[in-house]
Amino acid sequence: MKKVPDRLPTFVPGLDALTDGGLPRGRTTLIVGGPGCGKTILALQVLVEGARRAREPGIFVAFEERAREIVKDAGVFGWDLPRLQKDRLFFLDAHLDSSTVHGGAFDLAGLLAGLSAKARQLGARRIVFDGIDKLLAHLDDPAAERLELLRLQQWLYESGLSGIITAKAEQVDPTHSQRYGFLQYLADCVVLLQHRLVDTVASRHFQILKYRGAKASCNEFPMVLSDRGVEIARYAADSLDHQVSTERISSGVPDLDAMLGGGYFRGASILISGAPGTAKSTLAAEFADAACRRRENTLFVSFDEGSAQIVRNLHSVGIRLDRHLKSGRLHIHSTNARARTAEEHLLQIRSLIESHRSRCLVIDPLSALTGTVGGLEARSNLERFIALERNLNITTLATSLLEGFSEAHETATSAGVSTLVDTWIHLSYVIQGGERNRALTIVKSRGMGHSNQVRELLLTNRGPSLSDVYTAGGAVLMGTLRWEREEQERAARLQEGRAFEERQRVTEDSVADVSSRMEALRRERDEKERDLKRMRAARTGDVGTGATRVGEIGRMRRGRANPKGTGPARPPRRKP
Amino acid sequence: MKVESTRRAAHGGREPLSLRLYVVGEAPNSAAAIRNLEILFPGGESSGQPVEIEIVDLLREPLRGLADGLILSPTLVRLAPPPVRRVVGNLSNHGAVLLALGIVP
Numbered sequence: 187m188k189k190v191p192d193r194l195p196t197f198v199p200g201l202d203a204l205t206d207g208g209l210p211r212g213r214t215t216l217i218v219g220g221p222g223c224g225k226t227i228l229a230l231q232v233l234v235e236g237a238r239r240a241r242e243p244g245i246f247v248a249f250e251e252r253a254r255e256i257v258k259d260a261g262v263f264g265w266d267l268p269r270l271q272k273d274r275l276f277f278l279d280a281h282l283d284s285s286t287v288h289g290g291a292f293d294l295a296g297l298l299a300g301l302s303a304k305a306r307q308l309g310a311r312r313i314v315f316d317g318i319d320k321l322l323a324h325l326d327d328p329a330a331e332r333l334e335l336l337r338l339q340q341w342l343y344e345s346g347l348s349g350i351i352t353a354k355a356e357q358v359d360p361t362h363s364q365r366y367g368f369l370q371y372l373a374d375c376v377v378l379l380q381h382r383l384v385d386t387v388a389s390r391h392f393q394i395l396k397y398r399g400a401k402a403s404c405n406e407f408p409m410v411l412s413d414r415g416v417e418i419a420r421y422a423a424d425s426l427d428h429q430v431s432t433e434r435i436s437s438g439v440p441d442l443d444a445m446l447g448g449g450y451f452r453g454a455s456i457l458i459s460g461a462p463g464t465a466k467s468t469l470a471a472e473f474a475d476a477a478c479r480r481r482e483n484t485l486f487v488s489f490d491e492g493s494a495q496i497v498r499n500l501h502s503v504g505i506r507l508d509r510h511l512k513s514g515r516l517h518i519h520s521t522n523a524r525a526r527t528a529e530e531h532l533l534q535i536r537s538l539i540e541s542h543r544s545r546c547l548v549i550d551p552l553s554a555l556t557g558t559v560g561g562l563e564a565r566s567n568l569e570r571f572i573a574l575e576r577n578l579n580i581t582t583l584a585t586s587l588l589e590g591f592s593e594a595h596e597t598a599t600s601a602g603v604s605t606l607v608d609t610w611i612h613l614s615y616v617i618q619g620g621e622r623n624r625a626l627t628i629v630k631s632r633g634m635g636h637s638n639q640v641r642e643l644l645l646t647n648r649g650p651s652l653s654d655v656y657t658a659g660g661a662v663l664m665g666t667l668r669w670e671r672e673e674q675e676r677a678a679r680l681q682e683g684r685a686f687e688e689r690q691r692v693t694e695d696s697v698a699d700v701s702s703r704m705e706a707l708r709r710e711r712d713e714k715e716r717d718l719k720r721m722r723a724a725r726t727g728d729v730g731t732g733a734t735r736v737g738e739i740g741r742m743r744r745g746r747a748n749p750k751g752t753g754p755a756r757p758p759r760r761k762p
Numbered sequence: 763m764k765v766e767s768t769r770r771a772a773h774g775g776r777e778p779l780s781l782r783l784y785v786v787g788e789a790p791n792s793a794a795a796i797r798n799l800e801i802l803f804p805g806g807e808s809s810g811q812p813v814e815i816e817i818v819d820l821l822r823e824p825l826r827g828l829a830d831g832l833i834l835s836p837t838l839v840r841l842a843p844p845p846v847r848r849v850v851g852n853l854s855n856h857g858a859v860l861l862a863l864g865i866v867p
Contacts, residue, residue, distance in 0.1 A: 249833075280833045283848070287862035289838065290794070290851030295786040296820040296827050296835025303824035324834070 194312070194348045197235030198228065200418030205394065205402050210374045213398075214342050214349040218366055219379030224390055224411055225352040227263075228379065229314045230256065231415045232350060234265045237274040242311035245276045245304060245347075247297075250317030250354075253277035263415045276308055282324055294321075294334050298341045305345060313342070315351045318369075332368055339372045374398040379409065389527040392418050410529040412537075419529050435480070435546075435581060438472030441652035442611075445628060447635045450609055453579040454632075455572050457552070459586040460613030464624050465643060466585040468650055469611070470548045471500045471507065473583045477546035478510035485544040486516060487535055489523040489551060496520075504649045517542045528555045532571055545580060552584035572606050608632045613643065616664050623664035626652060642668065778812035779803075779863065780842035786835050787821040794852035795836040802856060808865055840864070 193207030202208045209215045209232070217225045233244040248256055257267045257277060267275065280297070305313070315321075315338070322331045342349040353369060370376045376395040383389070392409040394402045408419040434449040443449045450456055456473075458466045467490075477484040486507075488496055496518060497507050510516035519538055521531070532555060539547065549555065555571060575582045584607075610629040615622045624643040641652040642664045653668070663671055783799060785792035796817070803813045820827040820835060827835070840847040840863050849862045 278828060279831060282833060286834075287847070287849045287858055288851050288855070289849040289859040289862065290798070290854035291791055292834040292836065292851040293786075293789070293791050294834065295789050295792075296784055296837070297833050299786055299820045299824045300826075300828040300832070304828060307825070321833075 194232075194236075195240060196232045197239050198231050198416055198418065200407070201392075204407065204418055205375075205397065206400065209348065209350070210398065210400075211348050212346055213374035214339060214351060214372065215375040215377065216369050216373035217350060217352045217377045217379060218355045218369075218395075219352075220355055220381055223379040223381035224409060224416055225354070225379055226251070226256065226316050227411065228377075228416045229316055229350045229352050230260060231263075231265075233275065233312050233314050234260070234267070234270065236312045237270050238265075240311075241274070243274040243276075243308045244312035244314070245278065245301060245308065245310050246314045246316065247278045247280050247301070248316050249280045249282065249320040252281055253279040256316075263413060265415075274308070276304055276310070278304075280321075282320060286324075288324075288326075291330065294337055294341075298337070302341075302345060305347060310347060313345075313347045313349050315349065317354065318351050319354045335368060335372055370396060380406075389529065408527070408529045410527070410533050412530065412533050414537075417533060419532070431579065436476045437469070438474075438476035439469065439650050439652065441641070442469075442626070445639070445641065445652065446609070446631060450581060450583075451633065452581055453576060454581055454608035455575065455606070456581070456583040456609040456611070457586055457607040458583065458611045458613065461615055462587065464613035464615065465645055465650060466587075466613060467496075467550050468500065468503055468505070468645065469613075470550050470583055470585050471496070471505045472649060474516060474546065474548050475505050475507060475510070477581075478507075478513075478515040481515065482545040483514075483543050484510070484516050484546040484548065485535070485538055485542055486518045486548045487538075487550065488518060488520045489549075489553075492520045493518040502647070503645055504647050517544070523553070531555055535571075539575075539578065539580065547575060547580050547582040549582065549584040552586045569606060618664060619667045621665040621667075625664065777843050778814050779808060779840070779865075780814045780816075781863075782816040782818060782839045782841055784818045784820055784827060784830070784832050784835055784837045784839075787819060789835075791852040792836045794854060795838065798853035798856070798859070799838070802853070802859060838863075 192211040193202075193205070193209070194211040195202055195208040196205075217229055219225045230246065233246055236242040237244050246253070246256070257271070260267050267277075271277065278301070301313070304310070318335075318338075322334070325331050325334060338351075351369070351373065353366065355366060373396070375397045378393045378395050380391040380393070381389075382391070390409040390411060391406045393406045394404055410417045410419060431452040433452040434443075434446075435452050436443050436449045437446065450473075458469055460466050471486075474484045474486050486496070491499070493511070497511065500507055507516055507518075511518065517538065519535070521534075523531070526534070535547070535549075538544070572582070609631040612627045612629050614625050614627070616625045617623075624645075626641045626643045639654075641654065644651050644653050781799075783795060785795060799815060802808075803815070806813050806815070818826060820832070830839075834850040836850070836852060838849045838853060838859070840849075843864075847862055847864070849859050853859050
């Protein structure tokens with residue numbers, strides 16, 4: 187079996203994972219660093235968490251600060267030290283009075299004898315010597331320093347306690363001074379803490395310089411001091427495996443959902459990049475609004491504007507966030523990007539997500555977290571952030587200011603962010619025909635078929651919508667040009683309609699004409715038929731009734747001779 | 763205590779010098795400190811002033827050292843007359859020790 191040094195879990199977030207289980211148990215760890223870099227807090231945290239979570243009593247020997255002050259200051263982190271002091275923690279005020287008279291050589295034997303007794307009484311497993319440099323300064327002699335350090339190490343070794351010694355480093359490079367050289371030689375594990383300005387923002391860094399008998403990452407990691415104590419920010423993405431979802435959720439813009447083939451994936455990370463004013467925030471707000479309407483708690487982190495300003499501005503494009511704010515569904519967290527380090531922002535966002543139980547997250551803009559420095563630090567920040575939200579299955583939409591679209595710009599301004607996100611939507615301006623119009627492109631979207639089309643993004647008072655664009659001669663038409671084109675088409679359609687109507691009317695007319703002509707002809711035919719009938723009838727009468735007619739004529743004639751004759755006409759007398 | 767010292771002053775007698783020495787068993791610095799006290803105050807007095815010395819062995823009473831705020835050993839404490847004064851070390855620097863105890867050599 188491989189011999190792995192026994193580990194002392196520190197319960198400091200990030201530290202145990204980084205050191206494969208914690209600091210060396212039963213050995214000595216040295217924490218070196220300049221003033222104010224968090225040595226005391228880190229050491230105290232290991233002690234407090236050990237007492238709280240592992241129920242390992244501990245002793246804190248304070249050479250530099252007053253124990254009373256340390257206990258009081260620790261209240262900030264929510265550590266209930268007075269309660270722990272009852273049975274599990276012991277603070278020794280070892281503040282050395284500078285007025286103490288030195289009357290010859292001295293040693294730590296008395297202190298260590300006392301500590302041995304206390305450790306037995308308490309059942310202590312952990313001990314911190316905070317500010318050993320203060321003690322060493324009293325010795326005034328390198329040989330005496332070494333002797334006492336050796337005594338301390340020997341005592342630690344025999345006591346079986348896991349020791350943490352903190353020492354202030356005066357030099358810029360603390361690893362090169364003689365004192366620390368010896369201290370480092372004595373310690374089994376050496377941790378260097380640094381506090382420096384990165385791009386005018388103070389940031390803390392954690393580095394393991396040495397870990398005897400174990401492989402530990404010697405990289406430098408950001409360290410954050412929050413209201414819960416120290417946290418080491420490591421690359422959380424030890425494994426890229428995380429739960430994936432096929433559930434689609436709306437982007438808040440139906441047209442965009444259609445382009446994405448149904449919306450974003452739940453738990454995905456979405457980046458909306460674009461030049462200033464390309465409505466990145468509006469799209470982000472639509473996403474937030476849709477999430478709230480689905481009754482999902484949503485956290486909106488803004489590094490640009492205050493809550494009231496956001497609500498007002500979005501109201502003008504028809505997005506009403508005030509009601510979600512009122513219901514508590516939406517939480518807007520406005521903060522100044524410069525006020526903290528990216529690490530601290532991430533930590534704060536994480537605790538907000540926890541307390542608000544958010545399922546969707548909007549970061550506007552992301553640059554506050556990637557930093558303006560770019561490079562490795564920014565990328566690791568983001569990797570950790572994305573890993574975080576993936577693990578929690580939180581859908582995150584972030585905006586990013588991106589002027590151009592070139593490779594150089596991408597690497598410089600978004601720190602290669604685009605390779606980390608699942609869906610990347612780019613908004614740009616297209617200048618054409620004296621106009622500036624917004625164009626939307628889906629650059630990539632993992633795991634889904636998506637439209638390759640460039641669309642024009644229209645902002646109406648009913649929210650954003652996407653319009654089909656016209657491609658003419660290889661160019662995409664937008665704005666007025668698109669409108670003109672649409673008008674042309676509309677006119678053409680209108681004209682076509684009119685022509686049809688005309689043709690229809692003409693045909694109808696001719697039908698009517700034919701009908702009327704048919705009617706006339708029918709009448710004419712009827713007339714002729716009647717004539718024909720009459721003619722036929724007349725001819726039949728001549729043949730059958732001729733005598734009558736003659737007689738009639740005769741009567742008529744007689745009538746003329748005898749006009750008064752009323753009786754039947756007497757046949758005419760025939761001449762003898 | 764204060765009353766007592768006033769009474770002593772009224773009697774014209776000199777107030778005894780009350781000292782306590784914390785040692786760690788037979789450790790070299792501790793043993794040296796005891797020897798140096800014997801040299802500094804032979805016969806238990808300093809120029810006619812009585813010197814009372816209490817020796818506390820931290821190996822026997824380890825928690826007492828913590829309670830008394832003892833960090834470095836050996837440590838000599840002047841308990842009386844007030845104010846309380848502390849001298850750390852094996853007391854080999856006699857001049858510094860006497861000065862700290864308020865005794866002009």
